Amino acid sequence: MWADADTPSDGEQHRGSAGRGTFRVPASVCMGTISGVEEGVVKALEKSLACRAAVSLRLAGAPFDEIAEVLGLSSADAARQKVELGLAAERWDDEQRDALRAEEASRILALLKPMWSKATDPDDPEHIPAAKTALQFIDRHARLLGLDAPTEVVVHNPTTSEIDQWVASVLQQEHVFTVVEADPVRMLED
Numbered sequence: 001m002w003a004d005a006d007t008p009s010d011g012e013q014h015r016g017s018a019g020r021g022t023f024r025v026p027a028s029v030c031m032g033t034i035s036g037v038e039e040g041v042v043k044a045l046e047k048s049l050a051c052r053a054a055v056s057l058r059l060a061g062a063p064f065d066e067i068a069e070v071l072g073l074s075s076a077d078a079a080r081q082k083v084e085l086g087l088a089a090e091r092w093d094d095e096q097r098d099a100l101r102a103e104e105a106s107r108i109l110a111l112l113k114p115m116w117s118k119a120t121d122p123d124d125p126e127h128i129p130a131a132k133t134a135l136q137f138i139d140r141h142a143r144l145l146g147l148d149a150p151t152e153v154v155v156h157n158p159t160t161s162e163i164d165q166w167v168a169s170v171l172q173q174e175h176v177f178t179v180v181e182a183d184p185v186r187m188l189e190d
Contacts, residue, residue, distance in 0.1 A: 051086030058083045105144055112137040 050071055057067045064076035064083070073079050092100070118130035142148050158166070 047085075048089070051082050051089060054079055054082035055086035055090070101144060105141060108137050108141045108144065112141075 050073075053071060054067050057070060058064075062070075064079040067079035067083070068074070068076050071079065071082065073082065112134060115130045115134055118124045118126050119134035120131075121127060124130070
């Protein structure tokens, strides 16, 4: 269960653990009010904060029923909907995605750098494990940058009229060929 699941006093935060780390949920999300702000703005802000908190809790490993309990939602299904709304709100445009991809690529390279000397030195006693780990990092880096993506091949299947047009254009080029119908029996007699 989540620690401190009761509603805290004003300004406090919920704290708990999902087995993988600690999470914090602003008290306003759990309490349902923020003083000094218009009600419509408060509701929109609370909804946004609740969605973000639900996503954070889910990423920390919390099941939906515990997310519902911490955020004061009516059911696990309501918690699932908050998580889905939070994830949908985090859609990124291409520029943001490219920036994150570059950041992640830098992280992978930073992890690869210290093990590179062991991975490339066959005399090092840790060579094989380091080489295996380095290959995993290299593979992840290549997939992240799309280097393993299949090459697009477009196959064109021409129609009969396109073939006829092509034949006509070839015949109109430098050499003009004439088509003569031949009688195979008569050719054998000659």
